[in-house]
Amino acid sequence: MSRSIDLAVIPGDGIGQEVVAQGLKVLSAVLPQDVKLQTTEYDLGARRWHATGETLPDAELERLKGHDAILLGAIGDPSVPSGVLERGMLLKLRFAFDHYVNLRPSKLFPNTATPLEGRPDIDFVVVREGTEGPYTGNGGSLRTGTPAEVATEVSVNTAYGVERVVRDAYERAKARPRRKLTLVHKNNVLVHAGHLWKNIFDRVGREYPEVATDYLHVDAATIFFVTQPERFDVIVTDNLFGDILTDLAAAVTGGIGLAASGNINPTGAFPSMFEPVHGSAPDIAGTGKADPTATILSVALMLRHLGLEAEAARVEDAVSADLAERSGSRTTDEIGDALAARVAD
């Protein structure tokens, strides 16, 4: 039997190029001999948009569909109006490929900087809904640019969409030692969506008696993220709250240089996409200062998703060991080399 991974690679903008190169380096180093890796690079992002006006043409979307997984660096550039690439490419991919589980683990590795006093023991994972909520693009603007303008944004939430992500979160919580799941929403104000989420959370929870549950309003959750982050195990939340909370989570666990994410379609109907939580950081692009660790940890999430659990763990262990010994500053390339060497051992 021969195995292979047909990977689409979207380096994107700014430091995206640099960190993806290191991700691929580590991926090649960790894969068993019998797994053949084939990569296809897609030129998408600011450069392409400036050259052709295209964000993500349908033909490209169709080709992307054929891959086993997608590795994405970062997209976005100040030269492109805000929203064009985000909505036209990144979110288009998440929605078209039905990435309903946006998985974002947060762990405070040894020897990494945290702004929190006392270095709390942080190890949780956020299951962020990825295909609904305020991210649908629903809404619009009337009398745009006039003193009578009205602009709306519609958060769309369906029982179908909420139940599948809530189930996924319960499964993840059940598989972890602490077996705790916290729903974060704002159901005292966003009562329609909030009650939908809470009702489904409670109902599905009855099928998981071994999982302890908890509810927090999003504002209160941010307090606990900085005062008591060790209380969290698995968190399930909507698309926008998940966006906000995972940046905060990254900030308290060593910064977005370390935060990985997976945009997952658990059914396998479409390729899942793995990307660091950070952006394209044009200010440090080309300086060798970008930390590729978040991308490399995203590669680990990808390996796990593809069934290569042992390899995923090897990458994560390598990062943990590397961070424990890290001192002084190394370039993007040096960090990639060090991690590739560790996983190859």
Added chain:
Amino acid sequence: MSRSIDLAVIPGDGIGQEVVAQGLKVLSAVLPQDVKLQTTEYDLGARRWHATGETLPDAELERLKGHDAILLGAIGDPSVPSGVLERGMLLKLRFAFDHYVNLRPSKLFPNTATPLEGRPDIDFVVVREGTEGPYTGNGGSLRTGTPAEVATEVSVNTAYGVERVVRDAYERAKARPRRKLTLVHKNNVLVHAGHLWKNIFDRVGREYPEVATDYLHVDAATIFFVTQPERFDVIVTDNLFGDILTDLAAAVTGGIGLAASGNINPTGAFPSMFEPVHGSAPDIAGTGKADPTATILSVALMLRHLGLEAEAARVEDAVSADLAERSGSRTTDEIGDALAARVAD
């Protein structure tokens, strides 16, 4: 000439009762002899709802309208379904009295606990929009409780509503020594509302060349709140982002026991309402553990709003001096007494 303050008092639920009593104690102690204080208590909140099913009857709303200002403790209780009191009373008041400036200062006082390492120098104020955004109650649920349910929440944003709060924020920034204003939104995803906010922010900004401006996505803002909070001076943002950010701000500046807020109608058409950011904390109600400082600082915001600047400053200075000397634990009452004694000096 004789002066008077006709104050409506809504103690509300849980610790609301206890902290409001201390707020009134300090208020009485700080007021000049010639200012007559008259208070009218309103019985609103969980008890009333259980007894009568009422949240805020129209007749009560009408009576409240006649006061100079409102002092609110906290509302909410686990025995009442989530959203009933929040939407039916608290938000009803904010909307009916057009409290479009929800003012929330954040300052790290000396000798107060912060979870952040290195005790950064934090002194900013959030101007949260209070009458629009995802808080309007717009939206609904279709096929509620079935597998085919769809629930929506509509964020409504108008040029009228955004411009007035943005102007207020520029005025506040202009009056502060650092003269810096940051807009927080998520205009790369919520493009309709985001562009409305950004366009108005930029346009009004041209009338304030002395104010330095800045834009941050809400997710990135949470990172800076914990890694570099000293960068902020005045922040203007929408209703929901403001809710989330001000709880986080409270957490990094000594906790919600110290966070004050004013729901302000700057035109004076309706009474403004002052309340601590914290909730009713039923778990510690009646134990004497509630910190009344947030309410007392809210009284300072009220004094300033009513034109009693010197008295407002006296209360704030008293809190600052008290915190600097605070050690061990004192009861709600003891803290109120200590602050009342200081302002009376």
